[in-house]
Amino acid sequence: MPKFLQPHAELLGVMNAREDAEDVENAHEGDDAVEDTPESHSSESDADARERRRALAEEHKTAGNAAFRAGRVAEAVESYSRACAFNRGDAFSRSNRSAAYAAMERWEDAVVDAVEAGRLKPGWAKAAMREATALGGAGRLTEAVEAWRRAVEMETEESVVVKYRKCLAEAEEAESRSLKEGKFSLYPAGKKARAADDDAGEMKKKKKTFAGALSFAEDE
Secondary structure (H helix, E strand, O other), X not given: OOHHHHXXXXXXXXXXXXXXXXXXXXXXXXXXXXXXXXXXXXOHHHHHHHHHHHXXXXXXXXXXXXXXXXXOHHHHHHHHHXXXXXXXXXXXXXXXXXXXXHHOOOHHHHHHHHHHHXXXXXXXXXXXXXXXXXXXXXXXXHHHHHHHHHHHHHOOOHHHHHHHHHHHHHHHHHHHHHHHOOOOOOOOOOOOOOOOOHHHOOOOOOOOOOHHHOOOOOOO
16 A cells, blocks of 8 residues: 555545444445346346345345455455446445455556446545545556545545545645656556555555455445
């Protein structure tokens, strides 16, 4: 994780259990995308099948949350992937998998999931935060700054806005320092960031004990 983000590891994982419990109540906002085709409304049995897929998606997501809490991040990714397969419209599982990928320093994968979570749930500040975190980890600092700005604009809880603004300021400082030192590169999706000095605001490829800093990854 970039040096400037390390003090915010807990924030960048998930805020706290209370917030996640609140998200559970809104977890079905995107469920109409669960294999929802015109044919799926043609009979009661199709409706039952859709409901079973929702239940299976929820089951795998819950398993992923438990695995992430226990530090079994690769297992969490697998569970979130199953949840996404059963419910393609579930922004929460996408966001959770983004956090898990970030814990594994699979930054570009984390970016893809964060962007998709934001597409599925427009205006969701947490998706923008996930994207900003992943972009920063990938060394894509200019894009990370823009994502942090969106997160600040979208967030409505003032205490969280304060934290996001601090992350934004630190990201802007890291980007400026990197540009001045000529070490800045903009990495396209799918490309790995080159190894760089953390003090220049770039991500080292060396693995860090990151998963333990994120106590859990559930969004709902």
